Amino acid sequence: MTTQFARQAPAVLPGPNDPCWCGSGSKYKKCHRGADAVEARKKGPETQRRGVRPGIVSPRRSVPAHIRRPDYAETGRPTRSPTLPDVQSAEVIERMRRAGKAAAKVLEITGAAVRPGITTDELDVIAHEAYIQLGGYPSTLNYHGYPKSLCTSVNEVICHGIPDSRALEDGDIVNLDITIFLEGVHGDCSATFFVGKVDPESERLVRVTRECLELGIAAVKPGRPISDIGRAIEQHAAKNGMSVVRAYCGHGIGERFHTSLQIPHYYEADANTIMKPGMTFTVEPMINLGHWQHRSWDDGWTAVTADGSRSAQFEHTLVVTEQGAEILTVT
Ligand code: MF3
Numbered sequence: 001m002t003t004q005f006a007r008q009a010p011a012v013l014p015g016p017n018d019p020c021w022c023g024s025g026s027k028y029k030k031c032h033r034g035a036d037a038v039e040a041r042k043k044g045p046e047t048q049r050r051g052v053r054p055g056i057v058s059p060r061r062s063v064p065a066h067i068r069r070p071d072y073a074e075t076g077r078p079t080r081s082p083t084l085p086d087v088q089s090a091e092v093i094e095r096m097r098r099a100g101k102a103a104a105k106v107l108e109i110t111g112a113a114v115r116p117g118i119t120t121d122e123l124d125v126i127a128h129e130a131y132i133q134l135g136g137y138p139s140t141l142n143y144h145g146y147p148k149s150l151c152t153s154v155n156e157v158i159c160h161g162i163p164d165s166r167a168l169e170d171g172d173i174v175n176l177d178i179t180i181f182l183e184g185v186h187g188d189c190s191a192t193f194f195v196g197k198v199d200p201e202s203e204r205l206v207r208v209t210r211e212c213l214e215l216g217i218a219a220v221k222p223g224r225p226i227s228d229i230g231r232a233i234e235q236h237a238a239k240n241g242m243s244v245v246r247a248y249c250g251h252g253i254g255e256r257f258h259t260s261l262q263i264p265h266y267y268e269a270d271a272n273t274i275m276k277p278g279m280t281f282t283v284e285p286m287i288n289l290g291h292w293q294h295r296s297w298d299d300g301w302t303a304v305t306a307d308g309s310r311s312a313q314f315e316h317t318l319v320v321t322e323q324g325a326e327i328l329t330v331t
């Protein structure tokens, strides 16, 4: 009578000195351990990972010579500058109105192309051409070495997803984050889009996240501390059983993409800078269905939820007025 040995390694492997899973009677370390390790390496972590997987990133796109570039466009490093004022002159704000409007236009054009089957790299082509058409430079391109003209963050990707060869699938959600450099200033905005038909929980996430942005903007009032914004956002997220990402904040913006001014989207008592008319900054809450903790991919950019739950985001650039806020990133 012949013995029937198992052919496939089980999901949970034996300890080194346990009998091998194959039924040979030998210790695992003397039998299949070596072969199993080789198989596992062949499959690699990518094939075992759940959720969004990195695709292939295409070569860097060029920007025509007539387009005005920010200081980091060639080197990847913004030049050090003295601490900039949070309040902008009327002249800078006037230019930011035009940059904001152009950013919103690029977002509208790129968002209209979202559908199942399109790759995020194809969305990068559409956005890249739209920036140039409007006379602007894609602010993210080579910003600290970032390789593309927008961020595309799918499902559990929180932010800074890099456009690549992955095709969007029916049921995905995708945030498109657009920043333009036009007339020497930046305009920064983002929105989360549905790809085909999405599940009700994702619909709820996206709706609540949009409401979080609206409530955050409604909390902008001269004379009040920056912390009012995060308090309003966090309250609404918590009420809906969702969490607020803590690692990434809104930021001062103007002649530079990111200034030292930070806008937390959760309540942070230390965010006690008083809002003043003429201050320009972004509000850009990232809201998760699960926990707030994040992990980073080894591309150095892509941030994903640690628990794999979906995350959504909306963003506007605004200026503080005598009454409240004026949104600059509108068409
Ligand atoms: N647009 C993002 C923001 O809202 C920043 C992207 S920077 C990049 O601040 F380098 F990741 F593109």
Ligand code: CO
Binding pocket: 177, 178, 179, 188, 189, 190, 284, 315
């Ligand atoms: Co942005």
Ligand code: CO
Binding pocket: 188, 250, 251, 282, 284, 315
């Ligand atoms: Co921003």
